[in-house]
Amino acid sequence: MQTPPLLQHLVLASASPRRKELLYQLQPGLQLTIQPAAIDESLVGQEAGEDLVRRLAIAKAHRIASSLDSSLAGYPVLAADTEVVLDGRPLGKPGSREAAVELLSRLSGRFHEVKTGMALVKGSTWLDAVVTTRVFFRELSRDEIQAYVATGEPDDKAGGYGIQGRGAALVEKIEGSYSNVVGLPLETLTQLLAQLGYRVF
Template sequence: MSDLILASHSPRRGDLLNQIGVRFQSHGVDIDESVRSGESPAKYVERLALEKAEACRSQLGTIKAVLGSDTAVVCDQHILGKPRDMEHGVEMLMQLSGRGHQVMTSIALVVDERSLSQVVTTEVFFRTLSLDECQTYWATGEPLDKAGGYGIQGLAAIFIERIVGSYSAVVGLPLAETAGLLKQVGIPVWQPLG
C-alpha cells in the first residue's frame, strides 16, 4: 500500500514515478485551469499544482500525502495551452518553430498541515518546421491533449534540437525535484515495485 496519491491520471506522470520506484495511487481531479489576470506563468503552474493536490486530498478525505503537478509551455511569456483544434495546434507549432521556449512544471506536495512546492523551468529549442510537418504531426493525434501541442517523449522528439534543463519536467514531472520533496516528508524512492 502506498502513502502517496498522485493527483493525476496522466500515464506519463505515473510512468515517471514508477521509474524512480515510488509507490503511489492515482486519483485525477478536475479544476478550473483559467489563467488569472496578471498571473505570471510560473505562479500559474505553481497555483494549479497546489490546487490539484488540495482538491484531490479533499475529495478523498485522506490523510495521505498528495502530489499535484502542472505543466505549461511558455513562449514570449505567453502560456500555450492545449490545442482547441487542428488550426490552433498547427499555429502553436509554427510559433515554436526555429526557436526556443520554456516549459514550466510545478510540483506541489500536500501532507499533514504542510504544503511544499517547486517550479522547474526547462528551455526547449525546436528546429525549423514546415507547415506540412506540423499538419502531418497533428494527424497522428498525439498533440491533442498536450500543452503547447506537442509531446517531447513521442513523435515530436524529432522537432527538438536541444534542451537545457530537466527532460522529465518537460514530460510532466521533474524527477530530481520530486524525489527531493518526497524525501523531505519521509516517502522513499527506489522501492521494489513488485
C-alpha cells in the same frame, strides 16, 4: 542515523498517463492511487506561466487532500501542472488541429520554456516547487508540422507536442530536466519527498 522509509504509497491528483509512468519509473513498486482533481484551469488576468502552474498545482493538491478517504489519510498527495510558455505567456493545449499547427509554427526555430508546478502534501506539511526547462525546436516546414499534427499526438498536450513520443523529432536541444518536459521533474520531486521524510531507493 536512521534510514528514511521507502516511498510505498502516493495519491496522484492527476489522470495524466505520462505522470503515472514517470512515477513508476522512479519507484517501480509504488502503490499509486489516482484521484484527478477537477478544477478551473483558466488563466487569471495576465497571469505569468510560473504563477499559473504553481497556483494550479496547489489548488489541485488542496482539492484532493481536503477530501481524502480515511484509508488514504496518511499518504502523501502529489499534484502537478505543466505549461508551455512562450515570451512569458502560457500557451495551453491546442483546441483544434488548426490551432496546433499555428502553435507549433510559433515554436519553430526558437526556444520556449516548459514549466511544471508541483505541490506535495502530507498532513499539515505543504511543499511546492516550479521547475523550468528550456526547449529549442529546429526549423520546421509547414508540411512537416501538418503531418505531425495529423498523427493526433498534439491533441491533449500542453504546447501541442509530446517529447516522449513522436514530437521528439521536433526538438533540437533542451536545457534542464527532461522528465519535466514529459510532465513531472523527477529530480526535484525526489528532493521534495526527502523533505517529507521519504526515499525512492
